[in-house]
Amino acid sequence: MPTDRCQCRIVHEQQVEKARKGALPPSEIDKLAQFFKAFADPTRLKILQALHQEEMCVCDLAAFLGVSESAVSHQLRMLRQMALVANRREGPVLYYRLTDAHISQLVLVALEHIQE
Amino acid sequence: MPTDRCQCRIVHEQQVEKARKGALPPSEIDKLAQFFKAFADPTRLKILQALHQEEMCVCDLAAFLGVSESAVSHQLRMLRQMALVANRREGPVLYYRLTDAHISQLVLVALEHIQE
DNA sequence: TTAATATATGAGCAGTTGCTCAGATATTAG
DNA sequence: CTAATATCTGAGCAACTGCTCATATATTAA
Numbered sequence: 001m002p003t004d005r006c007q008c009r010i011v012h013e014q015q016v017e018k019a020r021k022g023a024l025p026p027s028e029i030d031k032l033a034q035f036f037k038a039f040a041d042p043t044r045l046k047i048l049q050a051l052h053q054e055e056m057c058v059c060d061l062a063a064f065l066g067v068s069e070s071a072v073s074h075q076l077r078m079l080r081q082m083a084l085v086a087n088r089r090e091g092p093v094l095y096y097r098l099t100d101a102h103i104s105q106l107v108l109v110a111l112e113h114i115q116e
Numbered sequence: 117m118p119t120d121r122c123q124c125r126i127v128h129e130q131q132v133e134k135a136r137k138g139a140l141p142p143s144e145i146d147k148l149a150q151f152f153k154a155f156a157d158p159t160r161l162k163i164l165q166a167l168h169q170e171e172m173c174v175c176d177l178a179a180f181l182g183v184s185e186s187a188v189s190h191q192l193r194m195l196r197q198m199a200l201v202a203n204r205r206e207g208p209v210l211y212y213r214l215t216d217a218h219i220s221q222l223v224l225v226a227l228e229h230i231q232e
Numbered sequence: 233t234t235a236a237t238a239t240a241t242g243a244g245c246a247g248t249t250g251c252t253c254a255g256a257t258a259t260t261a262g
Numbered sequence: 263c264t265a266a267t268a269t270c271t272g273a274g275c276a277a278c279t280g281c282t283c284a285t286a287t288a289t290t291a292a
Contacts, residue, residue, distance in 0.1 A: 011179045012172075019166040019180045024227075029158050029165075031230050032223065036161075039152035041280080042145050049145075050135040056128075058239060063127045064135045071281060073240055092238045092289045100229070107148065109222050111140075114147050116216075157250080174269060187251055189270055208259045208268045 038082050039106065043067065044075050051085060052104040055097040154198050155222065159183065160191050167201060168220040171213040 024032070039045055046065055050056060058076065062069040076096060079085040084103060087094040098104070140148070155161055162181055166172060174192065178185040192212060195201040200219060203210045214220070 012176050015170055015172055016176050016180050018170060019172065019176075022166070022169045023162065023180075024165060026158075028227070028230075029161055032226055033156055033158045033161050035226055035230050036152050036155035040149055040156040042142075042149045043280080045145055045149050045152075046139065049140060050138070053138045054131055054134060056131055056135065060128050060132050060135075064132050064139075068282070069239070070241085070283080074280075077240075089289090094239065100232075103229070106222065106225055106229070109225055110148055110151055111144070113216070113219070113222070114144075114151050159250080184252070185269070186253080186271085190250075193270075205259090210269065 035082065038079060038084055039110075041075075043071070044079065045107070047072070047075060047079065048084065048098065048103065049107060051096060051098045052101075052107075055088070055095045057093045057095050059093070061096070151198065154195060154200055155226075157191075159187070160195065161223070163188070163191060163195065164200065164214065164219065165223060167212060167214045168217075168223075171204070171211045173209045173211050175209070177212070 023029075039048065043065060047061060050061065050064060056064070058069055058072050061076075062072045065072065076085060076087075080087070083099055085096050086099045087096045089095075139145075155164070159181060163177060166177065166180060172180070174185050174188050177192075178188045181188065192201060192203075196203070199215055201212050202215045203212045205211075
């Protein structure tokens with residue numbers, strides 16, 4: 001048993017119970033955390049913000065971000081797996097876009113918050 | 117020079133330029149990423165969601181989450197530093213609350229998204 | 233077919249993160 | 263004062279992350 005585990009006799013049961021009742025199911029929490037993780041990195045955030053304006057190829061994104069194409073590609077894979085971006089092939093070039101325009105709504109809400 | 121750096125001659129200058137113009141300043145991007153990071157962990161997400169309903173002490177949060185008080189305290193420190201939560205002392209007990217009720221708006225927007 | 237381009241991918245590594253443990257601090261009771 | 267409770271904090275560690283490098287795949291041109 002951990003030494004720092006709560007030993008108070010009054011663990012306000014009502015409040016804990018209320019929190020339990022209002023809690024989201026664990027699977028939803030994990031999905032949400034995963035979702036937010038996509039926005040929790042400067043590189044990915046820049047990618048998402050750039051794609052909000054216009055579709056771009058890997059090459060252009062790399063130039064825009066000033067990082068290697070490999071790095072961009074790895075991040076795009078993650079964003080693809082989370083279904084936040086999709087691509088379209090034109091010859092050898094893959095153009096990426098946001099799958100959902102209202103993804104950027106989230107960025108806007110957050111932006112409002114930090115600018116207060 | 118990295119071996120995987122873009123060697124295409126046509127780095128669509130217009131699109132890159134457009135992305136550059138529309139980009140948020142780096143400091144804003146970093147702040148945003150930092151902000152999203154607070155939501156990108158299941159434990160913190162549960163804390164934020166619980167506090168949205170009602171203020172709680174560290175002890176109760178630990179009981180609710182099923183983790184050590186130390187772990188909760190560490191996370192609360194981070195959330196405090198990001199000004200997402202604040203506390204109120206009542207004797208030896210610290211009650212934590214969200215600093216801004218519309219923090220949970222962000223969670224709701226995200227929730228809508230993942231449930232589509 | 234071969235060569236060139238554009239992108240993807242796996243391994244590996246340094247930096248970060250979220251926890252535990254041990255101990256420190258703050259408040260209250262006696 | 264001492265003891266007990268509630269919380270905080272630093273160190274350390276395993277797991278995770280975001281990158282680089284080397285290589286693989288896909289498409290097109292010759």
